[in-house]
Amino acid sequence: MSGPGVGWYLIVSAALFGIGSLGVMLRRSPLIVLLSLEIMLNGANLALIAFARQVGDLDGQIFALAVMAVAAAEVAIGLGLIVAMARRDMALDVDQASALRG
Amino acid sequence: MGNVLVWIVWFLAAGACLGSGIAVVSLTNPFYSALALIGNLASLAVLYLLLAAEFLAAAQVLVYAGAVMVMFVFVIAYLGGRADAPWAGGSPVMQTAAVVAAVALLVEVVVVLGLAWGDDLKDSAEVSDSFGSPAALGELFLTDHLLAFEITSIVLLVAAIGGVVLGTTHEKGRP
Amino acid sequence: MVVGAWICLLAPLGGALAITLAGQWISRRAAGYISTLTTFLAFAGGLVTFFGLWSRDAEEREHLSTAYTWLAAGDFQVGMEILVDPLSAVMMLVVSGVGGLIVWYSMGYMAGDEEERRYFAYMSLFVFSMLLLVQAGNFLLLLVGWGLVGLASYLLIGFWHRRPEAVAAAKKAFVMNAIGDATFALAAVLLIWSTGALEFSGVFAGVEGLSGTTVNLVALGLLGGAVAKSAQIPLHTWLPDAMEGPTPVSALIHAATMVTAGVYLLVRAHPIFEAAPDVQALAAILGAVTLLVAGFVALVQWDIKRVIAYSTMSQIGYMFLAAGIGAYGVAIFHLMTHAFFKALLFLAAGVVIHHLSDEQDIRRMGGLKTALPRTHLAFLVGTVALVGIPPLAGFWSKDAIVASALARGDALGWTLFAAGLLGVLLTGAYSFRLYFAVFQGKPQEAEAERSHAHETHGEGPMSMLAPVGILAVLSAIGGLLSIPGVWHPFTHWIEETGEPLVEATAGQDYLTSAISVALGILGIVIARRAFLLDRQLVTASSAWRAFEHKLYFDELYDALFHRPSAALSNALRRRVEGPIIERSLNEIGSGTILASGGLARVQSGLLRTYALAIAFSVCVLVIVFVAVR
Numbered sequence: 001m002s003g004p005g006v007g008w009y010l011i012v013s014a015a016l017f018g019i020g021s022l023g024v025m026l027r028r029s030p031l032i033v034l035l036s037l038e039i040m041l042n043g044a045n046l047a048l049i050a051f052a053r054q055v056g057d058l059d060g061q062i063f064a065l066a067v068m069a070v071a072a073a074e075v076a077i078g079l080g081l082i083v084a085m086a087r088r089d090m091a092l093d094v095d096q097a098s099a100l101r102g
Numbered sequence: 103m104g105n106v107l108v109w110i111v112w113f114l115a116a117g118a119c120l121g122s123g124i125a126v127v128s129l130t131n132p133f134y135s136a137l138a139l140i141g142n143l144a145s146l147a148v149l150y151l152l153l154a155a156e157f158l159a160a161a162q163v164l165v166y167a168g169a170v171m172v173m174f175v176f177v178i179a180y181l182g183g184r185a186d187a188p189w190a191g192g193s194p195v196m197q198t199a200a201v202v203a204a205v206a207l208l209v210e211v212v213v214v215l216g217l218a219w220g221d222d223l224k225d226s227a228e229v230s231d232s233f234g235s236p237a238a239l240g241e242l243f244l245t246d247h248l249l250a251f252e253i254t255s256i257v258l259l260v261a262a263i264g265g266v267v268l269g270t271t272h273e274k275g276r277p
Numbered sequence: 278m279v280v281g282a283w284i285c286l287l288a289p290l291g292g293a294l295a296i297t298l299a300g301q302w303i304s305r306r307a308a309g310y311i312s313t314l315t316t317f318l319a320f321a322g323g324l325v326t327f328f329g330l331w332s333r334d335a336e337e338r339e340h341l342s343t344a345y346t347w348l349a350a351g352d353f354q355v356g357m358e359i360l361v362d363p364l365s366a367v368m369m370l371v372v373s374g375v376g377g378l379i380v381w382y383s384m385g386y387m388a389g390d391e392e393e394r395r396y397f398a399y400m401s402l403f404v405f406s407m408l409l410l411v412q413a414g415n416f417l418l419l420l421v422g423w424g425l426v427g428l429a430s431y432l433l434i435g436f437w438h439r440r441p442e443a444v445a446a447a448k449k450a451f452v453m454n455a456i457g458d459a460t461f462a463l464a465a466v467l468l469i470w471s472t473g474a475l476e477f478s479g480v481f482a483g484v485e486g487l488s489g490t491t492v493n494l495v496a497l498g499l500l501g502g503a504v505a506k507s508a509q510i511p512l513h514t515w516l517p518d519a520m521e522g523p524t525p526v527s528a529l530i531h532a533a534t535m536v537t538a539g540v541y542l543l544v545r546a547h548p549i550f551e552a553a554p555d556v557q558a559l560a561a562i563l564g565a566v567t568l569l570v571a572g573f574v575a576l577v578q579w580d581i582k583r584v585i586a587y588s589t590m591s592q593i594g595y596m597f598l599a600a601g602i603g604a605y606g607v608a609i610f611h612l613m614t615h616a617f618f619k620a621l622l623f624l625a626a627g628v629v630i631h632h633l634s635d636e637q638d639i640r641r642m643g644g645l646k647t648a649l650p651r652t653h654l655a656f657l658v659g660t661v662a663l664v665g666i667p668p669l670a671g672f673w674s675k676d677a678i679v680a681s682a683l684a685r686g687d688a689l690g691w692t693l694f695a696a697g698l699l700g701v702l703l704t705g706a707y708s709f710r711l712y713f714a715v716f717q718g719k720p721q722e723a724e725a726e727r728s729h730a731h732e733t734h735g736e737g738p739m740s741m742l743a744p745v746g747i748l749a750v751l752s753a754i755g756g757l758l759s760i761p762g763v764w765h766p767f768t769h770w771i772e773e774t775g776e777p778l779v780e781a782t783a784g785q786d787y788l789t790s791a792i793s794v795a796l797g798i799l800g801i802v803i804a805r806r807a808f809l810l811d812r813q814l815v816t817a818s819s820a821w822r823a824f825e826h827k828l829y830f831d832e833l834y835d836a837l838f839h840r841p842s843a844a845l846s847n848a849l850r851r852r853v854e855g856p857i858i859e860r861s862l863n864e865i866g867s868g869t870i871l872a873s874g875g876l877a878r879v880q881s882g883l884l885r886t887y888a889l890a891i892a893f894s895v896c897v898l899v900i901v902f903v904a905v906r
Contacts, residue, residue: 006226008116019204021200021207022201026197026885028885029132031132033884035136035139036126042146045146053229054225054227062247070257072165072170073258073260076261077264079173081268084268086181094885099882196885203889203893
């Protein structure tokens, strides 16, 4: 393959994953957390597809498609949660959703 | 010549990807974050194209950018001012720790994996022109990976039902 | 014949169980009947056994009958086995016979007591335990019987459990017996270890091959048990206190049978003692010391039962002396005659106490010979037998012991001979002092008032007087089973189980008898003179005080054992148990709460913290996976 080798794609993928995890850990709004989650998932997808190209096997792309579908489903539910929280007039702040406190 | 073009496109796309990713994480206005994510998805689609995954690039733009992000924007519009996401709070310790963890992960991938598998990753296989085409993917989905296909559809069904349940209002005033 | 032995053993057990299980459904008198009849049934069984043995030749007179194997561990086996041989047959008869008479007597003595049923159940339990002890065919079963008689003794001494003195006395008896039990048990363990067997035959065969130290230790252990059970010095202080129990209990347990168990052990285990001659000599010396000390202390006691108790201690000293020098037949002979006249003395004293409504202080008694003529005669017979005046029983047996000491001949023998003779003098003095104080002289005024209550039925019920009478007859003629130089059926019978080491010649017997009768009469004369002059027998005040305080043994043991252990226990309670153990329980609780509180703070409830934790774990795991690969 001309162009960057699979290693470069992996670096981008890892960077995306790291950025996404930073967002999950540092932001307090659930919306932004969801968005960051999407970034993480996309990073993983990139890695899958890069390896599929490198190995020459389409299984990686199949997996990435499934991931996309699951991510869509998860976003739907997550947004539903946020809407439900808003309907109950709860503050949209993950730090305040601490009912699991031990 | 073509090689140089590929590299330029790659750098542009990768740069846009990372930049928009950082933008998503750091902007305070959620609407702008959503827009940045759309840009992220689009640049990823370009990268998929470079990796001979045409169908996936198209699916990415259609499903992710087209459907998922539209959902996001709808909700942000519904929430209005309540969706504002300032950077307030969080102990400095935790913030530093988070940054450290993320950086460590990146470094790990690069250094550790590179050291361990560096040799294996040098060459890429030769692929035919139909690699990544819808026909090839469809055939795999319906033969080798039928189970994954079916389960994914069930997941989507469950998610749809879950979404409806979460959004239903009950008569007695209970939301 | 063996069936007779089993009946003898199990009848009292059946009686005890019957009384216990029947509980309130039977009347109190019925409990007494059950107990008495089962004990006499045991006596009948014993007679069957005895005559069965008698009809056989000398070689065939040892039978081991096993009910079942009780313990088996590797090569080592112990069975529920009883041994029927001449020695055990005699002991069976003595225990069940004298026991039967005493239980019969108790029917009258304990009539009207609230807890009569419990009393008779305990008495039957005791008779069973004692029979188990003498019939046991191995050391383990003997130890079981040993412990059970200790238990029965504890239960019966503390029978009137609302009296704190009785409870204290019961505890004291049990603890001192436990010391003996411990040494006995250690000896048994040593036997298993060295000979691998506990049955008598196996042990005695194996004794030959043991080292000197082992045999000495085993013999010492057995001697320790015997000393505790028979109330010899130094483990004797429990016996006078044991008089807190009812008088028939004192008669049966602390005169006729349980305290003689030590003597039985010394005779039964004689091969072990013969292999450890120093320990055997020690037994004789302890016997001699005890007989003298008890004799001296008895000179100044004023409680009628205590005088008789010290007399018991002294006479058992004679038996230990005999067993210690190897005159086994003579020792058992004295055991039997002593059972007769000592039980007689106790039961007669019981009649006196009963008559005077539980008065036991001889300083407040006197002149009872007119009020209690038959008891007076019986008591006189018993006392004369005790002193050893011919032709009554004690003469034949006690003099045989002293003569055996003479026959031994060496330094030890002469010392024991002298001690035995001095003991006779003391016996005459203290026993006749008791007799004169209780029965002669003027009746006290208070006594006349108290005895009014008993005018209606004279001296006492038939159930009390008949056994006294029978025992008086036995004390009179029982000694005729062994006349030196003429007739020795009893000692020869016993000696089939154990060859005596010494045997007095007829000449030594006659010489000893002459001297001891003279000394006995001298003692009687001294006592009478003191009585007529209304003086104490011991006038030196320091000696008097020492004797009254029983030579300060109790005070010594209190200082040596009780006070340090009480101080140690209190110190441990305050320093260790309170702060460390009790508070540690609280500490465990509060510590757990603290730790869990600390851990609970990890559950912050903040999603972001959880995400951070996950991210960190992933980093670590990646390194681990790569490294392991």
